[in-house]
Amino acid sequence: MKTKNKYKLVCGLEIHVELKTASKMFCGCKNDPFGAKKPNIYTCPVCLGLPGALPVPNKKAIEWIIRLGLALKCPINTFSKFDRKHYFYPDLAKGYQISQYDIPFCGPTTLKTTEGIIRINRIHLEEDTGKLLHQTVDGEQASLVDFNRSGVPLIEIVSEADIKSSKQAVEYAKKLRRIIRFLGIADCDMEKGGMRLEANISLKKDNDVSLPNYKVEVKNINSFRYMQKAIEYEIQRQKKILSKGKQPIQETRGFNPQTGKTFSQRQKEGAKDYRYFPDPDLSPIFFTKEQIEEIARDVPELPSDIKKRWIKKYGIRDKCVDRLVKNSEQVKWLEKLFSLAAKKQINPNKLVKAILNKKINCDLTTSVNKALSLFVTQNSKKQLDIRLLEKIVNDVMLLYPAQVEAFRAGKTTLINFFVGQVAKKVGKGVDIQQIRQFFEKKLLKKK
Amino acid sequence: MMLMDLSIPELSKLLVARKISSVDLVKESYKRITAWDGQLNSFISLKDKKIAIREANILDKNRTKNSGALYGLVFSMKDAYLALGTKTTCASNMLKNFKSPYSSTVYQKLKSAGAILIGKNNLDSWGHGGSTENSDFGVSKNPWDQKRVAGGSSGGSAIAVASRMVNFAIGEDTGGSIRNPSSMCNISGLKVSYGRVSRWGTIAYASSLDTVGPMAKSSEDLAYVLQEMAGADKKDASSAQKKLDDYISNLKKRIKGKKIGLAKEFFSKNIDPEIEKIVRKVAERLTRLGAEIVNVSIPHLNYGISIYYLIALSETSSNMARYDGVRYGNKRESLSPETIKRIILGTYALSAGYADKLYKKAQKARTVLIDEYRRVFKKCDVLLAPVTPSKPAKIGELINDPVKNFLEDLYTVTVNVAGLPSLAIPAGFTKDNLPIGVQLIGERFHEAELLNIGYKYQQNFRDYKKIPTTIKN
Numbered sequence: 001m002k003t004k005n006k007y008k009l010v011c012g013l014e015i016h017v018e019l020k021t022a023s024k025m026f027c028g029c030k031n032d033p034f035g036a037k038k039p040n041i042y043t044c045p046v047c048l049g050l051p052g053a054l055p056v057p058n059k060k061a062i063e064w065i066i067r068l069g070l071a072l073k074c075p076i077n078t079f080s081k082f083d084r085k086h087y088f089y090p091d092l093a094k095g096y097q098i099s100q101y102d103i104p105f106c107g108p109t110t111l112k113t114t115e116g117i118i119r120i121n122r123i124h125l126e127e128d129t130g131k132l133l134h135q136t137v138d139g140e141q142a143s144l145v146d147f148n149r150s151g152v153p154l155i156e157i158v159s160e161a162d163i164k165s166s167k168q169a170v171e172y173a174k175k176l177r178r179i180i181r182f183l184g185i186a187d188c189d190m191e192k193g194g195m196r197l198e199a200n201i202s203l204k205k206d207n208d209v210s211l212p213n214y215k216v217e218v219k220n221i222n223s224f225r226y227m228q229k230a231i232e233y234e235i236q237r238q239k240k241i242l243s244k245g246k247q248p249i250q251e252t253r254g255f256n257p258q259t260g261k262t263f264s265q266r267q268k269e270g271a272k273d274y275r276y277f278p279d280p281d282l283s284p285i286f287f288t289k290e291q292i293e294e295i296a297r298d299v300p301e302l303p304s305d306i307k308k309r310w311i312k313k314y315g316i317r318d319k320c321v322d323r324l325v326k327n328s329e330q331v332k333w334l335e336k337l338f339s340l341a342a343k344k345q346i347n348p349n350k351l352v353k354a355i356l357n358k359k360i361n362c363d364l365t366t367s368v369n370k371a372l373s374l375f376v377t378q379n380s381k382k383q384l385d386i387r388l389l390e391k392i393v394n395d396v397m398l399l400y401p402a403q404v405e406a407f408r409a410g411k412t413t414l415i416n417f418f419v420g421q422v423a424k425k426v427g428k429g430v431d432i433q434q435i436r437q438f439f440e441k442k443l444l445k446k447k
Numbered sequence: 448m449m450l451m452d453l454s455i456p457e458l459s460k461l462l463v464a465r466k467i468s469s470v471d472l473v474k475e476s477y478k479r480i481t482a483w484d485g486q487l488n489s490f491i492s493l494k495d496k497k498i499a500i501r502e503a504n505i506l507d508k509n510r511t512k513n514s515g516a517l518y519g520l521v522f523s524m525k526d527a528y529l530a531l532g533t534k535t536t537c538a539s540n541m542l543k544n545f546k547s548p549y550s551s552t553v554y555q556k557l558k559s560a561g562a563i564l565i566g567k568n569n570l571d572s573w574g575h576g577g578s579t580e581n582s583d584f585g586v587s588k589n590p591w592d593q594k595r596v597a598g599g600s601s602g603g604s605a606i607a608v609a610s611r612m613v614n615f616a617i618g619e620d621t622g623g624s625i626r627n628p629s630s631m632c633n634i635s636g637l638k639v640s641y642g643r644v645s646r647w648g649t650i651a652y653a654s655s656l657d658t659v660g661p662m663a664k665s666s667e668d669l670a671y672v673l674q675e676m677a678g679a680d681k682k683d684a685s686s687a688q689k690k691l692d693d694y695i696s697n698l699k700k701r702i703k704g705k706k707i708g709l710a711k712e713f714f715s716k717n718i719d720p721e722i723e724k725i726v727r728k729v730a731e732r733l734t735r736l737g738a739e740i741v742n743v744s745i746p747h748l749n750y751g752i753s754i755y756y757l758i759a760l761s762e763t764s765s766n767m768a769r770y771d772g773v774r775y776g777n778k779r780e781s782l783s784p785e786t787i788k789r790i791i792l793g794t795y796a797l798s799a800g801y802a803d804k805l806y807k808k809a810q811k812a813r814t815v816l817i818d819e820y821r822r823v824f825k826k827c828d829v830l831l832a833p834v835t836p837s838k839p840a841k842i843g844e845l846i847n848d849p850v851k852n853f854l855e856d857l858y859t860v861t862v863n864v865a866g867l868p869s870l871a872i873p874a875g876f877t878k879d880n881l882p883i884g885v886q887l888i889g890e891r892f893h894e895a896e897l898l899n900i901g902y903k904y905q906q907n908f909r910d911y912k913k914i915p916t917t918i919k920n
Contacts, residue, residue, distance in 0.1 A: 049769045050549070051529065051651075052551060053647075054682060057684065086765060090773055095768025275797040275799075275802070276797075277761060277797055277806060280653070280655035280685075280762055281654050281684065282685075
């Protein structure tokens, strides 16, 4: 019997993120490649790879990658080191990149998505390269190099090939971005290249246990939407090839947003040999337990945990609060707001909605008290004129004398009936509480 | 009287007393360079004499009683050091037009101590060699016999000191590059502990082995120079935070009872019997000064060449990756055959499938050697050893026999592999009047102890005072 085989996506992501430390990874140059007004202004012998220059590691960058590792519950390697990765490219000043090979700062962990768990293999620290610009200079085609970005601290997060759909890939990447931003260690500006995505994509037959023996790498994707499209396109492209009984070529491809298609960039000649070895200019790095614990103290509660806690503690509904949790400062402010609101028996979900609709500002410089009283005034309902209210109440009481009797006899639940009658007459947006209080007084007074 | 023959403290005294001036020193220096450098080829580049005299003039004017010992003295550096505005070639055509856009820490320190840099010395390009024959700027010649090599790779610097062109020089030692030419030219040279002197601004040969050290006539002079150039540097992550010793006041300590180790592996089959005799004579002389001789062993010393070259060439293949036509306007083909050979060997040792057998294995063996040295220093204070197994070779003799050439480094390379300090001092002469040096190897950061023993030795045995008759005047 013939079984019809469907193809399944096998996908892993490599995500690069530039840390926003004040200075570069191995020198004192300003780390602001996007803000630089001119090319090559934030450079020195170290990031230009001049003869005799030596790297000195940026302590903050190392603390930050460990902060991320701890937040993601990675095991932290208390012995770590930097290695040299060799390859030739004009934007690589030294002919090698200082990276981490066999002992990254952060070991394996997992991240949950709605479609299942994704294993993260490792997170390591390295330096970014310069940037090539292809321009016409004095009428001639020229390739120019800008080293402002050379040596910017870069973290690489490598996942296992656990991603099963393009949607899941986006969810995973977005979740990581959110955590990184929340930790305050990077802006992850995708348009500027502050966060770069690389997808390793292949397909296997539904019933195959082993991984496919090829993979296609789609590099330098700078938006989540493009990544989703690139993966979708690759699935279709590879399916076609496979269904003809052929195997897609192992290669690196780029994504063209205009066509929505991927295109071949270069084919790999077997395995690359980067000739990794420990950078002899940089001593291995040892951490004590105490040092790791100290960094752990700076790791805030993560958005997903905060959400869970707020649902439990304040009864905040899941979806809406998600968009509020941007950084830990804000979380502290919101925490105060919600606990004060709880004391005053103010509906937290309405409060969240008001913030989301920008009716009250989640401005950290305003006091929580002020924000809350603003919310209360905004939400207090239309107060009816007492004389008008008295008139309407009197009318209702005259219309329903039997019910008035019954109420006075003790059937207090009838209050809702009266309030309803009044509300009908005055229309929407009235303060039910005001009517109720007024009615109660009135009914009891005449007793 | 030749001023260049005087020691640093002697000169300093005369300068402060205004009996001589820095201008006198500079003039004498240029006189000697003009007279002899045409033959010896010690310098790759020389400062304009007028500029040097102007600098000396300013220093003379600003001299006070408190001016330091190096204030107004003349020195040169191996052309592997960056000094702002100077041509820095590393003796390679690759960098023949390269001007330093910044300064090395060692140059800055010496400059602020008032020393005058008058030029940059020849070397085996990139430090790749032990004879200064592998230079794109011509061979340097031994002042004791111009048919012979001066040693290397800091050959030019050794010649400059030996022929009294400068008061002192700065060399660089990765596998013997200070000690080897010091020995062959009858001067004193100190290879410091790894981390003792900043490497910032030194063109790297092999980063985990490279050390920056002084070369001078005597141990005493070395102490004065080291005092100014050593110390931690924020720009060099491998520089040690360890406090500096007072090298000068330590010179005069008693050495009675010092245990001098002789390791049998340093007297291997291929050692020239004349050299062995000189080393043993030095040992005997040291006992006369109150030291004791202890026989020790470093079993894996014989693997030194393999360990050293696997590590050094792996590192150099990586360090050389930055030099290309895109940046320096000269193609990779402009590197010398020796350098290309070393890059290829190092690349091979780091390649996938070979790294485990070669580079990584060498790193493990390195740990073994470090350990063996550590154990030896439980039995003795310092080791006494020859510097090279052979006397200075005839030009062309070794460079054409690569294996023998590598083997010449056996006695020096393991010191770099273990990161130890070693002092080379003149010890005697062969029958054909070629200088032979010995080295004193100490525990890491024990430079003061080595200089102390060297000083006491040189107070009593004055081979170091001799200069070749051919260039006396």
